[in-house]
Amino acid sequence: MYVVVNAAQSVDGKLSTRRREQLRISGEEDFDRMDRIRAAADAVLVGVGTVLADDPHLTLDEEARRVERLRNGRPGDPARVVVDSTGRTPTDARILDDAATTYLLVSAAATPERREELSDAGAEVIVAGEERVDLLEGTGALAEAGVDRLMVEGGGEVIYSCFAAGIVDELQVYVGSLVVGGRDAPTLADGEGFLEEFPRLELTGTERLDDGIVLSYGVEGRA
Numbered sequence: 001m002y003v004v005v006n007a008a009q010s011v012d013g014k015l016s017t018r019r020r021e022q023l024r025i026s027g028e029e030d031f032d033r034m035d036r037i038r039a040a041a042d043a044v045l046v047g048v049g050t051v052l053a054d055d056p057h058l059t060l061d062e063e064a065r066r067v068e069r070l071r072n073g074r075p076g077d078p079a080r081v082v083v084d085s086t087g088r089t090p091t092d093a094r095i096l097d098d099a100a101t102t103y104l105l106v107s108a109a110a111t112p113e114r115r116e117e118l119s120d121a122g123a124e125v126i127v128a129g130e131e132r133v134d135l136l137e138g139t140g141a142l143a144e145a146g147v148d149r150l151m152v153e154g155g156g157e158v159i160y161s162c163f164a165a166g167i168v169d170e171l172q173v174y175v176g177s178l179v180v181g182g183r184d185a186p187t188l189a190d191g192e193g194f195l196e197e198f199p200r201l202e203l204t205g206t207e208r209l210d211d212g213i214v215l216s217y218g219v220e221g222r223a
C-alpha cells in the first residue's frame with residue numbers, strides 16, 4: 001500500500017487553533033490540489049479527533065469527481081476511514097452517510113454494543129489492536145479490502161502515529177501565510193514525539209499556491 005499524508009499548516013506548524021476548531025489555512029487552489037490527491041486515492045483517512053472537531057465529509061467536489069476519478073478509471077468517491085479506538089464517531093456524523101463506503105478502525109476497547117451501533121449506522125467496522133488502534137494491522141486489513149493507495153488527512157495525532165508505524169511514503173504540506181501560535185494547538189505531528197530514529201525526508205518539490213507554498217517530500221527508506 002502507498003500512503004500519502006497531506007495537511008495544511010501555519011508558518012509555525014499548527015493545523016488549527018488551541019480550541020481545535022476547524023481553521024481554514026488553504027485557499028481555493030490548495031483545496032483543489034487536496035481534491036486531486038483524494039481523487040487519486042482508494043481511501044481517505046482521518047482520526048476521530050478530526051471527525052469530532054470538523055465533522056468532515058471527505059468526498060470529492062464535482063470537478064475532481066468528474067475529471068480525476070474518471071481518468072483513473074474509478075468513478076465515484078474514495079472510501080473514508082476513521083481511526084477511532086473506542087468508537088466515539090457520532091452515529092449522525094457526516095462521514096457515515098451513504099456517499100461512500102466508510103471503514104471505522106476500532107480497537108478491542110470498543111464494546112461489542114458500540115461496534116454494532118456503528119455498523120447499524122452504516123460503517124464497516126474493523127478491529128485492529130488492543131487499547132489503541134494498531135495502524136499496521138488496520139492498514140493491512142484495508143489493503144485486503146482493496147485499498148492500494150491511502151491518503152491521510154490528519155490530524156496531528158494520527159499523522160505522528162503513521163510516521164511511528166513506518167507506513168508513510170510521501171508527505172505534502174501546504175504552508176499558509178499566517179501565525180497561529182499556542183503550545184496546545186495541534187501540529188503536523190503530535191503524539192509522544194521521536195527521541196531517535198527520526199523519519200528523514202527527501203524534498204521532492206516546492207510550489208507556490210494561493211498565498212502559500214506546497215512542500216512535497218518522499219520518506220527515506222521507503223522504496
Ligand SMILES: NC(=O)c1ccc[n+]([C@@H]2O[C@H](COP(=O)([O-])OP(=O)(O)OC[C@H]3O[C@@H](n4cnc5c(N)ncnc54)[C@H](O)[C@@H]3O)[C@@H](O)[C@H]2O)c1
Pocket residue numbers: 006007008009014015016017019020021022023025046047048049050051053054083084085132133134135153154155156157158159161186190
Ligand atoms: N490543517 C489540516 O490540514 C488539518 C487536517 C486534519 C485535521 N486538522 C485539525 O486537527 C485537529 C484534530 O487533530 P487531533 O490531533 O486532535 O486528532 P486526530 O484527528 O489525529 O485523531 C486522534 C485521535 O484518534 C484516536 N486514535 C486511535 N488510535 C490512534 C493511533 N494509533 N494514533 C493516533 N490516534 C489514535 C485517539 O482518540 C486520538 O485522540 C482538529 O482541530 C482539526 O481541525 C487540521
Ligand SMILES: Nc1nc(=O)c(N)c(NC[C@H](O)[C@H](O)[C@H](O)COP(=O)(O)O)[nH]1
Pocket residue numbers: 006007008022023024025026030031034046050054055056057058059153154174
Ligand atoms: N488541506 C486542508 N486545508 C485546510 O485549511 C484545512 N482546514 C484542512 N482540514 C482537513 C480536515 O480533514 C477537514 O476536516 C477536511 O478538509 C474537511 O473535508 P470536507 O470538506 O468536509 O470533505 N485541510
